[in-house]
Amino acid sequence: MKKIVLILLLFNLLVIYAQTTDRNQNTSMLAASTISVTLGGQFPLTGTFPASVTERVDQFVTRIYTQAMERSLRTATDQIMLEKIKKELSDFSLRGILLKRANGEEIILDLAKFRIDGDFKNNPYLKNDDVIIFPPNDIERNFISITGAVNSPGKFLFVEGDKLKDIIELARGINQAYENVSKAKIYRLSYDGSNSEVIEVGLQENILLKRGDQIVVLADETQRKELFALVLGEVIQPGYVPVTRNSTKLGEIMKHVKGFTNNASLKRARLFRGNSVTTLLEKQYGIKIDEKLLNNDKELVDRIVNYEQAMMFRMSNLVEEDQNYFQAENQYRVLNEGSAIDFTKIYDEKSEIYNFIVYPGDVIIIPPKRNTVYVFGQVSNPGHVKFVEGKDYLYYIDQAGGLGEYAENEIMVIKGSSRNWIPAERNVEIEEGDYIFIPKERIKSFRTFTMELAGYFSIVGSIATILLLIVQLGK
Numbered sequence: 460m461k462k463i464v465l466i467l468l469l470f471n472l473l474v475i476y477a478q479t480t481d482r483n484q485n486t487s488m489l490a491a492s493t494i495s496v497t498l499g500g501q502f503p504l505t506g507t508f509p510a511s512v513t514e515r516v517d518q519f520v521t522r523i524y525t526q527a528m529e530r531s532l533r534t535a536t537d538q539i540m541l542e543k544i545k546k547e548l549s550d551f552s553l554r555g556i557l558l559k560r561a562n563g564e565e566i567i568l569d570l571a572k573f574r575i576d577g578d579f580k581n582n583p584y585l586k587n588d589d590v591i592i593f594p595p596n597d598i599e600r601n602f603i604s605i606t607g608a609v610n611s612p613g614k615f616l617f618v619e620g621d622k623l624k625d626i627i628e629l630a631r632g633i634n635q636a637y638e639n640v641s642k643a644k645i646y647r648l649s650y651d652g653s654n655s656e657v658i659e660v661g662l663q664e665n666i667l668l669k670r671g672d673q674i675v676v677l678a679d680e681t682q683r684k685e686l687f688a689l690v691l692g693e694v695i696q697p698g699y700v701p702v703t704r705n706s707t708k709l710g711e712i713m714k715h716v717k718g719f720t721n722n723a724s725l726k727r728a729r730l731f732r733g734n735s736v737t738t739l740l741e742k743q744y745g746i747k748i749d750e751k752l753l754n755n756d757k758e759l760v761d762r763i764v765n766y767e768q769a770m771m772f773r774m775s776n777l778v779e780e781d782q783n784y785f786q787a788e789n790q791y792r793v794l795n796e797g798s799a800i801d802f803t804k805i806y807d808e809k810s811e812i813y814n815f816i817v818y819p820g821d822v823i824i825i826p827p828k829r830n831t832v833y834v835f836g837q838v839s840n841p842g843h844v845k846f847v848e849g850k851d852y853l854y855y856i857d858q859a860g861g862l863g864e865y866a867e868n869e870i871m872v873i874k875g876s877s878r879n880w881i882p883a884e885r886n887v888e889i890e891e892g893d894y895i896f897i898p899k900e901r902i903k904s905f906r907t908f909t910m911e912l913a914g915y916f917s918i919v920g921s922i923a924t925i926l927l928l929i930v931q932l933g934k
Contacts, residue, residue, distance in 0.1 A: 496585050500557075500593035503527040503548040510585050516558065517570050517582045520591070524548070552596045555618040561588040569618065571629060603668060605630045607676035608637035617670045624665045626674060633662075637678035646673040688817050690716045692825035693723035702819055710813030712823065713805050724828045725802040726876045727892050730815075731822040801876070829875070829892040834859035836897035837866035846891040852883045855895055867898040 496510040496519060504527035510519050528548055535541040553570040560566075566583070573581040595601070598616055606612040609630035623643065627633065633640050645658040648671055660666055662676070687699040688707070695717035702712070709730075719725065802825070804810040817823070831843035832855045839860025847854070852872055856862060870883035875892030883895065 494585060494587035494589075497588075497590045498523060498593075499590060501596050502551050502591075502593040503531075512585065512587075514585050515579070515582045516556075516568060516585060516591065517573060519585055520570070550596055551593050552598075552616040554616045555594040557592040557594070558583070559590040559592065560586060567618070571615070572625070575628060575631060601670060603670070603672050603674070605674040605676065607643070607674075608634050608640045608678035609676050610634045617668075621668045622665050623660065623662065623668060623674070626668065627662070627676070633676065636681050636683065638681075640676060640678045642677045644675045644677060646675070647671070686819040688712060688819065688821040688823060690823045690825070692728075693720040693827050694718065694825050695720065702817055702821075704819065705816060707817050708813060709815040709817050709823075710805055710808060710810075712817050713802075719802070719825060722827045723802075723825050724892060725805075725825075726890065727826050728802045729824045729826075730817075731824070732818065732820070831891065832889055832893050832895060834895045834897075836895075837863035837899050838897055839863060846889075850889060851885050852887060852889055852895050853885075855889065856897065862897060863899075865900045867900045869898060871896045871898070 492512050494510050494512055495507050497507045498505050498520075502520075502524075504523055508519075508523060514522075528545075531544050531548060532541065535544055553574070554572075556568040556570060558566040558568055568583075569581045572578065594616070596616060598614060601617050602614050603617040603621060603626055604612075604614040605626050609627060609632065611631040613630060615626065615629050623645075640662070642659060642661055645660065645666075645668070647656040647658065647669060648654070649656075658666075668674075682704065686702050686704060688702050689699055690712060691697050694713070697716060700712050700715045713719075802812065804812050807813055829843075830846050832846055833843055834855050835841040838856060841859060844855045844858045852870065856870075872881045872883050872887050872889065873879070873894035873896060874881065875890065875894065881887055889895075
């Protein structure tokens with residue numbers, strides 16, 4: 460029994476010794492794998508930091524940057540300060556980075572290119588006592604730019620030795636949507652900015668570039684774009700319909716959406732174009748439009764309206780009394796460049812409506828039948844009255860409770876399809892969706908009467924004075 464206890468004790472001692480040895484070895488190995496790397500130049504956080512021999516430059520730089528960002532953001536007290544900190548910490552370049560080794564070796568790294576092409580020559584492993592120096596990020600003066608048929612046009616820090624292919628690579632290559640891309644133009648300003656040299660080169664030439672070069676990769680603009688119109692309301696398959704730039708016919712659009720429902724009001728259909736806005740359609744039809752199609756920026760819409768009105772007034776001869784009415788009409792025109800369309804002949808391929816050209820961004824609304832006529836103004840019970848084919852305006856006024864005591868005789872029928880105002884007569888055809896408006900007779904107070912009478916006397920007095928002068932001059 461004593462032997463067994465002794466054996467177990469020795470075994471436990473051996474296990475403890477082995478564990479202690481492993482810990483010591485791991486600690487020694489960890490210490491041996493830890494190196495010192497210094498960051499300098501225009502980088503958010505400079506100084507000497509511990510790193511691992513298994514870290515590459517990009518991994519190390521990203522780690523230190525993340526630490527600097529997290530530390531700084533903890534001090535932010537509001538959104539403005541937060542955005543300012545982010546902007547300041549992001550003010551460094553991933554190009555033209557100088558890596559200095561302890562043995563005197565110097566390597567220029569381009570982490571921007573590494574993040575695109577994954578070439579590790581621009582992202583080597585770190586060594587002890589490496590020094591990484593970031594260049595000044597003066598992209599306003601020390602730049603090179605590229606636009607045209609590339610995937611990511613942009614402006615980049617210029618690095619000595621940059622060639623055409625380098626910048627195309629930074630722009631993530633030629634955009635495959637363009638065809639026959641083989642040339643580029645390089646616009647090169649003189650030092651004083653007064654002269655410009657234009658150099659046309661083939662992409663395969665890969666010429667050496669200079670600071671400030673502006674490159675345009677040449678290609679005819681592709682018209683393969685997401686062009687569509689939108690059909691909403693009482694159609695079988697509402698939604699976006701692909702169109703061409705200027706040759707898609709309205710009749711073809713309606714075939715695409717499989718025609719109308721039984722509840723479609725063909726006479727009150729409407730096509731919106733130009734500066735039509737979401738809010739107008741929402742109020743008019745209760746339909747929300749995708750923001751990518753129509754602008755829902757109220758401030759921008761107000762600017763458009765004000766600018767349009769100023770342009771309209773600039774050369775006009777309107778008197779003050781006419782300006783308010785003109786402003787209202789012009790605002791309506793700017794916000795609603797829609798057209799009322801009668802779809803009753805849409806299936807006739809020879810008709811004007813079938814061949815009406817639909818443009819990208821157009822919105823076609825097919826509203827439901829209202830089956831009512833709206834009567835309002837000086838009636839006892841204003842509101843919707845059920846539409847009955849062939850009935851005149853007097854029928855609907857009677858259904859709305861009849862004329863009020865102060866109703867004026869100049870009753871108006873407002874057409875639901877066009878919003879035209881028509882004096883009410885027995886021969887005016889009333890259609891579903893129409894409005895009947897009964898204005899109120901203007902009741903004049905004694906004060907109003909005396910003011911108008913004073914005005915008349917003033918006019919008469921002026922005329923009498925002029926006549927008296929004429930008579931005196933005649934003598």
